[in-house]
Each structure stands twice: as structure tokens, then as C-alpha cells.
Amino acid sequence: MSGQLNWFKGGLLLGAAFLFAVALVKPIGVSTQFVIADGIIWNLFSDTIVQENPERKTGYSSPNAYLDKSDGKYAKNIANPINYSFIFVLAMIAGAFLSSKLGGPTPSAQDRQAPQVWRQRFGENPFARYIIVFFAGILVLFGARLAGGCTSGHMMSGMMQTSLSGYLFALGAFAAAIPAAILIYKRK
């Protein structure tokens, strides 16, 4: 597609993003922020899900075991949405918008509903795509949270640091994804 960088320039740009992030602050990660976003919404409707707790180092606790994990770290970030990791993820969307406006690849109206490979295999009805992709989203974020990270945090940031977990994650992800993609979309 026009506007898309080749693997060398694109890889250089992507590598620079991961390197600058760890040099200046910490490794890039995304999937935790889906939990934080859920928590922010939950917190609007509940007085008890995030509680101030002076006995904690973070100052927060939660009756939910996951939000309470790591000394209430997630509970703290839910109570304070203006934190580094959450702003980072929102800024990613702005960065992608900037790129698309400054000559990056732009999809056609049809591509905005479903990629060509999907349309060739499953037809033009976008609603089938929307429903299936919704369930794929459930699977991906449930899996990412079970793994403790996603393609950004585990695979890219992890393997950059030579973390064992990054290699294990990539192994699990591609061992499932490659056969699944070939079965679903075929190779023709």
C-alpha cells in the first residue's frame, strides 16, 4: 500500500520507538491499559472498587484480587488516570492519526470495514466481520492478561531485553496464530 515504509525503514522506526522508551522511561506495553480503562469505567459506577488505603505503599487497594495485585498498582492507576502508561496509549492513537494525515498508508472505505483477505473468503457483509472480530478481541485481551503482556510488552520489549518470558510468549502466540491463519484464510 502506498505510504507504507519498507521493512528496513519501518523496522528502524519501530526499533527506535522501543529503544527510546526504555532509554527514557521504561519498556513499552499496551494491554494492561485495557484493564485500567475497564477499571476507570467501573469506578464511575462503584464507590468500593477502588479504595484509598494508607497502609499500602501505593496508597490504594481493591476488593478485586486482580486490581489489588502488586500492592494495589492497578487500583492506583485507575484512581489516577493521568499516569504515564495510560497517557502513552492514548498518545499512540494520536501518533497513528498524525502519520495517516502526513502521507502514511490510508485504507479504502471497504478496507475500513474488513481487510481484502477477509472479504475474499467470507464475503462483503461487514457485520459478520464485526461480530467475529468482537469475539477475537475478547480472546486476545483475555490471553494477553493471562500471559501478563501482549505483542508490544512481551514480544517486542521482552525479546529486546532478552527476557525468557518474551520468547515463551512468542512461541505460544505464533504456534497458535500461524496454523490458525492458514486454516481460516487458506494460502490461496
Place this chain on the structure above:
Amino acid sequence: MDTLLAIILGIFFGFALQRVGANNPQNIINMLRLKDLHLMKAIFFAIGISSTLLFLLMAVGIIDSGHLSVKSSYFGVILGGALLGLGFAIAGYCPGTSLTALADGRKDALFFVGGGLVGALVYTLVYGTIEETWLFDKIAGGKVMLATGSEKFEPLLPMIPGTLLAVAIGIVFMLIAWKLPEKI
């Protein structure tokens, strides 16, 4: 200061994902069904070059090794990775690229993000019942890296100088990126 860095680094990363074509599920699916390895080459190159420079710059003291953050290894990493991989193959989106794809006006990405919020919520609700199971049994001690170079995280291969090992792995990754065919 942290907020400013979050904005600058986030914009940079989102820009890079869009420009390399990672927002486009067509590219992801074609990578996974081994038709078009453009993104695979970019990913190998990005990991290789960033890892090489990271360990060299840590060795000369320009990057603080205290910034490293190694995630724990446990059985759930592999199983969770596989669940993610399945959804990744179906949709052609991962958590990061589904968000940046919103900026392209991709409507299917919106449904993926909606599903993602549900999936993360389901996990938040079930975590309490699975946290004591084998899923979280550590592998090789948990928060470990292959190379030495951090004071916080144990190396798996302490007998090899960390910078040398990481640079060697980085170079192998860059060679793979270079040698992999673009189209199959």
C-alpha cells in the same frame, strides 16, 4: 515531565506502527498465513537493532539498566500467548494495533477494542479464582533474562558476557530480517 514523555513517546510509537503497516489487518493475516513476510522482517529487524543498541548503550552507561523491566515466566505466558495468537489470526489485530487502527477510521478495530475491554474485564473477574493454580507456576525462576546486564533480574546464561550475548542475538535477528523472503 512523565506526562510529556508519555505523549511524545506514545505519538512516536503510534506513528511507527501506522507507517510500517501494522495497523492493516491484511498485513498481519498475510504474515501469519506466510504469504507476505514484510511485517515479520520489520519485527525481527526492530527487535534486533533495538536490543543490540540497548545492551551496547547500557554497557557504556548511557542507558540506565534500572529502566529494564523483565516480565515473569510462568505456564500462563505460553497458554495466554496461544489464546492471543488465535484471536490475532482471526482478527489481524493485537491490542496495540487495534487502538492505532482506530485512527485510520477502521470500523472493525472499534469492535475489536470493544471485545478487548470485555476480555480484560472477564480476566479481571476470574483472576481471583485462578491465581493459585499451576497456570502461575514459575518457569526457570520467573523474572529471568538470557543475558547479564541488570542488577534486578537474574541471567539464565551468566557464563557468557551479557553485552556479547545480547549483541550476538541482536545480529542474528537482523540477519533473519534481511534473509527472510518478502513474498512467498
